[in-house]
Amino acid sequence: MNTLTSLAASIDGQRFWDDMLEQAKIGALTPRGLRRLALDDNDNKARCWLVDQGRALGCEAFYDAMGNIFLRREGQDPDLPPLLIGSHLDSQPSAGSYDGTLGVLAGLAVLRALQANGIAHRRPIEVVSWTNEEGARFAPGASGSSWFAGQREAASILAAEDDDGVSFADALARCLERLDAHQVNYRPDPFTPFAFLELHIEQGPVLESLGVPACAVQGIQGVNWYSVTVQGQANHAGTTPEHARRDAFTGAHALITALREAVAEHGESVRFTIGKFALEPNATNTIPQRATFSIDLRHPSAAVLAALDETFQRLGAKQWSGCTVELKASSRVPPVEFDSQLVEMLNASVKAYAPDAPQLVSGAFHDAIHLAHRCPTAMLFMPCRDGISHHPDEHIERDDAEIAVRALADTAGTLLGR
Ligand code: GLV
Ligand code: MN
Ligand code: MN
Numbered sequence: 001m002n003t004l005t006s007l008a009a010s011i012d013g014q015r016f017w018d019d020m021l022e023q024a025k026i027g028a029l030t031p032r033g034l035r036r037l038a039l040d041d042n043d044n045k046a047r048c049w050l051v052d053q054g055r056a057l058g059c060e061a062f063y064d065a066m067g068n069i070f071l072r073r074e075g076q077d078p079d080l081p082p083l084l085i086g087s088h089l090d091s092q093p094s095a096g097s098y099d100g101t102l103g104v105l106a107g108l109a110v111l112r113a114l115q116a117n118g119i120a121h122r123r124p125i126e127v128v129s130w131t132n133e134e135g136a137r138f139a140p141g142a143s144g145s146s147w148f149a150g151q152r153e154a155a156s157i158l159a160a161e162d163d164d165g166v167s168f169a170d171a172l173a174r175c176l177e178r179l180d181a182h183q184v185n186y187r188p189d190p191f192t193p194f195a196f197l198e199l200h201i202e203q204g205p206v207l208e209s210l211g212v213p214a215c216a217v218q219g220i221q222g223v224n225w226y227s228v229t230v231q232g233q234a235n236h237a238g239t240t241p242e243h244a245r246r247d248a249f250t251g252a253h254a255l256i257t258a259l260r261e262a263v264a265e266h267g268e269s270v271r272f273t274i275g276k277f278a279l280e281p282n283a284t285n286t287i288p289q290r291a292t293f294s295i296d297l298r299h300p301s302a303a304v305l306a307a308l309d310e311t312f313q314r315l316g317a318k319q320w321s322g323c324t325v326e327l328k329a330s331s332r333v334p335p336v337e338f339d340s341q342l343v344e345m346l347n348a349s350v351k352a353y354a355p356d357a358p359q360l361v362s363g364a365f366h367d368a369i370h371l372a373h374r375c376p377t378a379m380l381f382m383p384c385r386d387g388i389s390h391h392p393d394e395h396i397e398r399d400d401a402e403i404a405v406r407a408l409a410d411t412a413g414t415l416l417g418r
Contacts, residue, residue: 008413010409011113011406012112016108016402022049023089026046033394036091038090040171046129051071051179054111057112059071059073063184065154066172067131067179069179071107071126071128073111073124073126075121082126082193083193084193084197085412086128086196087133088101088133088144088367089101089104090131090133094391096390097394098396100200102200102396103198106404107127109405125412130143132144135225137163138160138161139225142333142365142369142370144367148370148371190374196372198367198377200382201382202360203364205386212354212383213403214354214400214404215380216350216378217360217361218338218361219336219362221271223331224296224308226295226312226327228316228327230324231325232287232290234286236287246323247321248289251322254321255315255320256293260272262315271298272295273297276294279291301335333370339372342378346407
């Protein structure tokens with residue numbers, strides 16, 4: 001007889017993989033990859049697809065005020081706080097089809113196993129897809145999970161605008177209308193889950209190099225995002241002498257050099273990325289009057305991030321090549337350590353399949369970085385080829401994925417019985 005203790009063995013690996021292939025069609029790029037920007041048409045379609053899968057299993061589907069989607073399978077004691085499993089369905093602009101979706105569909109695989117085998121459980125279980133984890137369209141990322149966990153106010157999330165000037169509020173309103181039309185139940189407010197589990201691709205090279213199919217994750221490094229504007233003066237590129245120029249690109253270049261030097265003082269563990277950069281008016285023969293760029297800064301130590309934050313503010317208050325600067329932090333998310341008991345449970349579940357599995361600290365942020373402030377939280381990683389993600393070449397091996405899902409189900413089975 002299948003019970004919670006055999007939940008891992010009850011996972012239907014073929015069906016899980018079919019789900020992965022099916023979702024990858026929503027927003028598919030040619031010749032490969034995925035584009036499902038938060039709250040765009042494809043992201044909303046993916047939500048409805050997930051709701052349909054849950055309903056076919058007899059689960060109730062809910063959406064909340066941020067468009068987060070929940071599939072609930074009732075427990076024998078409906079009043080107990082549910083175990084929550086999930087991740088996100090949105091993607092980077094030119095992405096693979098595993099980042100985020102893996103964690104949502106791993107949760108769905110657990111629901112399928114419970115349903116197909118008629119396994120009863122004391123505690124309810126909910127599978128969640130969080131809104132705008134990536135932050136590629138609306139910055140910063142992890143909107144749905146940070147709001148749910150009480151880490152960010154709705155007002156600041158709703159005010160964000162994409163590059164076309166569409167507000168998060170407007171895009172969300174269209175998404176919620178669609179969910180309403182799909183007759184998904186509205187459950188506006190956050191709640192406190194019993195625990196949150198998230199399976200994700202590692203997005204780095206370690207597991208692949210060790211030949212290990214999965215591992216428990218101990219925590220996530222901190223991440224600060226900044227938006228920077230360097231203001232100069234536009235003028236003719238051919239006639240304006242050096243002493244009369246206030247070139248916003250030259251100013252940005254000097255500032256960025258100083259920022260990089262400050263970062264380098266903190267050694268190898270710092271991550272500093274300028275992923276967006278724009279010039280105005282953006283003409284070959286006009287000196288740029290304005291440069292705008294983003295900064296993504298990460299480190300496992302809160303103290304190092306705080307020190308760099310102070311340095312960035314000081315450098316941003318100076319003039320560079322005669323240009324003024326506005327340097328604003330759009331988000332500061334400190335590092336987190338996951339719940340040690342949950343990490344140990346996941347570690348034990350993994351070790352049944354991979355005795356040599358290490359434990360890692362995540363370099364990428366995940367929805368779990370916020371959930372950790374709301375309830376006991378932990379994560380599992382699985383390898384991705386060459387450590388590549390945020391790119392259409394992102395790839396995982398089916399056998400590894402199946403093991404990772406079984407390890408997740410093993411810990412989920414224990415928690416559902418508590
Ligand atoms: C998440 O996508 C991250 O940038 O870490
Ligand atoms: Mn992700
Ligand atoms: Mn990502």
